[in-house]
Amino acid sequence: MEALIRNIIEQHKKKKKKTIETKYIVSELKALGTNLYSDSSLAKPFAAAMQKLVDDGAVKPFGNSSSIPQYGGAMSKYYINVNYFESDDDILPSSVLNDLHPKLNMSYYVKHASEYYELEGIIHRINDILFDNDSEILTANERSYLIFGDEKAIMYPADASIDGADILKKLGRLTLEDIKAKRTFEPFFYLATSGYHNLTEKRNVLIVENQDTFNTFMDAVMEGQLPDVHLLIYGEGNAITRKFEFIQSIHGKLDDNYYYFGDIDPVGISIYHRLKSTFPDYNIIPAVSLYSYMINKVNPADARKLRKPQKVDDTSVSQFIATFDTETGMVIKDIVYSERYLPQEVINKTDMVRLNGIGIH
Known part of the structure; x- marks a missing residue:
């Protein structure tokens, strides 16, 4: 069905039309023997074909x-993408397609020989990679x-001299896996114990x-004072949301227990919620x-006023305090809504x- 629809749109474009209505496509399909009016089972394939064209x-x-x-x-x-349907005067000869990997979809370039x-x-380099089963897995930029x-052509084409992502798309939506490449993630600083591995x-x-609290906990973990911490991560404030995907690179598992510890203030709670x-x-x-230890160590009434609003x-606040007992949750809520805060530096060496006796749970 996709080929039929594509041809209908292309013929419509040749009439100098820049848009096309679905009812027109359906009417033309009916004339070609595909009747969506009488056969409702064709609706989903039709929608899928239209989405593929999009x-x-x-x-x-x-x-x-x-x-x-x-x-x-x-x-x-x-809208009809006029440029998509415009062909060169020369059609790519079939001999050029010999010896190309079957994953290469050349339908676009057959019509755009120049x-x-x-x-x-470039296309032949991609072709060689597809055939080379022993090729090393490189990073996407490599x-x-x-x-x-151009190292940015695939992942950051807007900043590159050539749009590699678009070329891979035109060659049949080739993936990073197809070209023996992998994504990399911005790293965070961490300390892993032998238990983690x-x-x-x-x-x-x-x-x-x-940072300071991370360093204090890092010393404690290295000295064996916090044996139930198997991996310690420096969140670096808001940066952790951007960097957390790096956990895949150090073999973090979905079902591991991830405990977040930050300041008791709107920003600290929002970082947790966003993560x-x-x-x-x-x-x-x-x-x-x-968090409970922080509150018990100091008088919450002495929580300082925020330096700036x-x-x-x-x-964020309601979901955060829902994990605490009622009394502790109310204390946290009172601190936050009274525009005060407790920094995590309340806890020190x-x-x-x-x-060690309390744990991080």
Whole structure:
């Protein structure tokens, strides 16, 4: 069905039309023997074909168009990408396609011969990689440099001299895996114990928001004072949300226990909430015992006023305090909504022995 629809759109474009209505496509399909009016089972394949054309860049939904349930949710009107359907005068000869890997979809370049000849060297480098089963897995930027001569061509095409991502798309939506490449993630600073590498059951990961507190906990972990911490991560404030994917590079598991520990203030709580919301598959929870220890160590009434106003997100606060007992939750809520704060630096080196007995759960 996709080929039929593609041809209908292309013929419509030749009439100097820049948009096309779904009802027109359906009518033309009926004339070709594919009747969506009488066969409702064709609705989903039709919608899938239209979405494929959107994904391929052939069309895109018209600004104020609406979805049509009877046609599987396809939009009522589409813009036609005129450039997509424009062919060169010369069609790529079939001999050029000999010996190409079957994963290379050459349908675009068959109709755009001049583009093919311009990129012939690149396409053949990709072809060689597809055939080479022993090729090393490189980082995306390394592979990008080898193929395109620009390390940013695949992952950051807007900053590159050539749009490698678009070329891979035109060659059949080739993936990083196809070209023997992998994503890399911005690293965070961490300390892993032997237990982190050796344990087969759930491991305990502690994420600490601030630098000084991280260093204090790092010393304690290295001295064996916190044996239930198997991996210690420096959250670096808001940066942890951007960097957390690096956990995949050090073999973090979804079912490990991830305990977050930061300041008791709107920003600290929002960082936790954003991290948990961004990575819902990971078991990320507040380090309840550490927050409770902070509150018990100092008089919450002595919590200092915020140096400058912070926006309080009600959802973040309510979900955060829900993990605590009622009394502790109310104390945290009172601190936050009275524009005060307790920094995690309340806990210092002198507390590590006591925390050994309390744990981070």
